[in-house]
Amino acid sequence: MALQGAFIEHIHKLRELGIPAVEVRLPQDMPGLDGLIMPGGESTTIGKLMVAYGLMDPIRSFAVQNAVWGTCAGMILMAKEVGREQPVLGLMDIAVERNAFGRQIDSFEASLQVEVLKEGRTKPFPAIFIRAPRLVEARPPAQVIARLADGTAVAARAGRLLVTSFHPELSRDLRFHEYFLEMVQS
Amino acid sequence: MDKPRRKEAQRSASFTVKSGLAQMLKGGVIMDVVSPEHAVIAEEAGACAVMALERVPSDIRAQGGVARMSDPGLIREIMSCVSIPVMAKCRIGHFVEAQILESIGVDYVDESEVLTPADEDHHIYKHGFGVPFVCGCRNLGEALRRIGEGAAMIRTKGEAGTGDVVEAVRHARAVLGEIRLLQAKPDEELMAYAKNIGAPYELVRQTKELGRLPVVNFAAGGLATPADAALMMQLGVDGVFVGSGIFKSSDPAKRAKAIVQATTQYRNPGILAELSANLGAPMPGISAAGLPEGERLAGRGW
Numbered sequence: 001m002a003l004q005g006a007f008i009e010h011i012h013k014l015r016e017l018g019i020p021a022v023e024v025r026l027p028q029d030m031p032g033l034d035g036l037i038m039p040g041g042e043s044t045t046i047g048k049l050m051v052a053y054g055l056m057d058p059i060r061s062f063a064v065q066n067a068v069w070g071t072c073a074g075m076i077l078m079a080k081e082v083g084r085e086q087p088v089l090g091l092m093d094i095a096v097e098r099n100a101f102g103r104q105i106d107s108f109e110a111s112l113q114v115e116v117l118k119e120g121r122t123k124p125f126p127a128i129f130i131r132a133p134r135l136v137e138a139r140p141p142a143q144v145i146a147r148l149a150d151g152t153a154v155a156a157r158a159g160r161l162l163v164t165s166f167h168p169e170l171s172r173d174l175r176f177h178e179y180f181l182e183m184v185q186s
Numbered sequence: 187m188d189k190p191r192r193k194e195a196q197r198s199a200s201f202t203v204k205s206g207l208a209q210m211l212k213g214g215v216i217m218d219v220v221s222p223e224h225a226v227i228a229e230e231a232g233a234c235a236v237m238a239l240e241r242v243p244s245d246i247r248a249q250g251g252v253a254r255m256s257d258p259g260l261i262r263e264i265m266s267c268v269s270i271p272v273m274a275k276c277r278i279g280h281f282v283e284a285q286i287l288e289s290i291g292v293d294y295v296d297e298s299e300v301l302t303p304a305d306e307d308h309h310i311y312k313h314g315f316g317v318p319f320v321c322g323c324r325n326l327g328e329a330l331r332r333i334g335e336g337a338a339m340i341r342t343k344g345e346a347g348t349g350d351v352v353e354a355v356r357h358a359r360a361v362l363g364e365i366r367l368l369q370a371k372p373d374e375e376l377m378a379y380a381k382n383i384g385a386p387y388e389l390v391r392q393t394k395e396l397g398r399l400p401v402v403n404f405a406a407g408g409l410a411t412p413a414d415a416a417l418m419m420q421l422g423v424d425g426v427f428v429g430s431g432i433f434k435s436s437d438p439a440k441r442a443k444a445i446v447q448a449t450t451q452y453r454n455p456g457i458l459a460e461l462s463a464n465l466g467a468p469m470p471g472i473s474a475a476g477l478p479e480g481e482r483l484a485g486r487g488w
Contacts, residue, residue, distance in 0.1 A: 003450050004213040004234060025450060040210045042234040042270055049232060049450055073210070084269070098269060104207050104293035105316050108198040130206045131271065131293070148196075170206050 001059075003049040005041015005073060009169035013177045027058045035067040035184035038074025040130070040167050043098070046073055047087035056089060063091045067160040067184040075163035076133050092161050093139040100134035100152075100165075107131060112166075114146045114155065117175040126173055127154070127166035134165055160186070201338065204318035207271065207293065208339035208402035211235055211425055215415065215446045216404070218242050218429040221260075222267045228432070231442035235271040235293070237427070238264040243300045243347030244430035244469065247481070253301040255283040258290050265291065273320070278487055279305025288317040294339070296320045297332075299486035300346045300429075307488065312336030322406065324357045324484055326364035327383030330393065333401055334386040340399055342423070343484040344407015347430050349471030351414045353484055354407045355421065361403065362422045368394050407484070410435070410468045412448030412461045419452035434469035441465050 001007065002023035014021040024030055036059065038046070050056050062068070068091060070078040077088050081095035101107070111124035125146075135153035138144050146155035146164070155164040160183050168176035197203075214234025219225045220242060228236050240256040241249070255276050265272045271293035276283035278297055283304075287295050297310055299322050312319040313336035321332035322343035329340045342361070344354030364383075368390070371379060376394065380387040392400050405418035406427035415426045426449055428442075435441045444461040451457040479485070 002213070006209040006212060008212070009209065025454075041212070042210065042214060044229060044270060045214055045232045045234045045446065049447065052447060053451075103265075103291045104204075104271060104318065105288065105291055106198065107203045107207065108196040109200055109203060110196040128202055128206055130203060130210055167206065170202065170209065 001036060001038045001046070001074070003041075003053075003055075004045045005039045006167070006169060007037075007039040007041075010037045010039055010071075010177075013169055013174060017174060017177060017181065019181065024055075026053055027055055030058055030062060033062070033066070035069070035180065036062060037180070038068065038070040038077050039169070040072035040074065043073035043076040043082075043088075044086050047077055050077075050089075051087050056087070059089055060091065063089070063161065067162070067180065069162040069164075069180045069183075071164050071167055071169060072130065072132060075165055078161065078163055081136075092142055092156070092158050092163060094135055094142050094156055094163065095137040096133045096165075097136050098133050099131050101129060101132055104131055110148060112146050112148070112154070116145050116157070117179055120175075125168075125175060126171045127168070128170045129154075129166045132165045135163075157183075160184075199316035204338035205401050207318060208320070211271070211339075211404075212402055213450060214425045215442075215449050216273065216425070216427045217432055217442060218427075219264060220433070222263050224433055224438075225264045225268045225272075227439050228442060229268045229270050231439060232446035233270060233442065234425070235273055236264065236268060237273045237275065237296065237429070238292070239275065242430040242433060243483070244349070244434055245347075246300060247347040247483075255280070255287065255301070258286060261287070261292060262290055275301055276310075277301040278303040279308050279310060281310045284310055284315060284317075284319075288315055292317065294318050294320055297337075298322065299343055299483050303486050309335050309487070312338075320404075322484075322487060323361065325360040325383070326368070326393070327385045328487065329361055329399055329403070330383070330385035330389040333389055333399070337401065339402045339404065341404040341406040341427055343487070344405065344409070345474040345477070346407045346483050348408045348474045348477070349410040349431060349434075349469045350474040351408045351410070351417065353474050354405050354409060354418060357407070357484070358405055358418060358421045358423055361399070365393060365398060369397055408474065409445075410471060411465075412444045412458060415445050416448045416452035416458055419449055425449065431469055436466035441468075
């Protein structure tokens, strides 16, 4: 999804893993895709552009059969509840709070233990949070897969849908992208 | 502002976090707004951030006098009525204005030539701040000096408040063209090149390796139409600022929305044609080439 935000960083990560990637700006860019990443950016901007270019329904039908991953703004767009009026896809039964940690000055980096990742028990994942949302609630089948030290939920999975409130595309660690590729191939 | 849940294991205000916000703004439009009403129109139109100001550049230009940081009361009011990031400008070298802006919690500070400079030799030491900075530039040397001082985002200076895109094009072509030439240079020429353009060697080396600036690079200064935004995007910038161009036009909401969409669909002339139709009158504009030397804002900064 290349309407706005940090999509090129995801594309670089996928290419590093030898996976071809295309930029989706219009519904006609979607046929042939095996998975879709909704990048970080401004969720209000991306949501409005998805409405303007008729992408909401094509993505909803795509997500029935295929893997979709939302990072930060992408997580907001995939959530059912965001606590305010703005266009969202509502793919996943989760409630999120936007800008939950404060403004930019409160943005931070943290090491997360994410057991579902390769070497997840022993090797922490470097997570970058930028004006990040948090998961307020994840209802089954959505399951929380990562938390901050204080227990705040920051990543969840439901079947072939994945959300992270942080930005694996900005760190050097490829494990979240590998994890998503396994979901795409499963 | 500080949330109690920040733990020792968490690092805030690192350069990754500061430049990371700029990465999230890419492909987007940052709009100048002078009131909460403007800010809401901008957010509604799909702006990825707003720049809170008392006067847009074309009014600063018309009214003259000393242009300073905006009233923190106004900036706070704007911050309270939108959910997108809010930026604000301080004068070049005026680190106390920057401290004030940081303390009220703006998301980005623009150390801007649009305001009257407070220091004719030195810019702010931006590494010393937790809030990230964006700075203007006219060429690669200037861009890398600002990054060396800690800027986490760069924009072209263009010529603000004119509605004439020619200077933004000149500056974008200068920066991007110099990077293309730099990539062709063998490593042994980099030190002399760094000396000649007055840029830190390490950043010159990094720019050559990356084939782009080490931080996000937006266009600014004179953009007024969807076609202007798409032109800058096709030249290779990461996103655009639009200042006077939106709220000095006859139908700001419609134009703002069209510029947002043009910045996304910048490679699709068919869509750009639709977006450019029936927008009403653009801002009046003045030719940047006709400006006397003393009225050029881009010359401010060193």
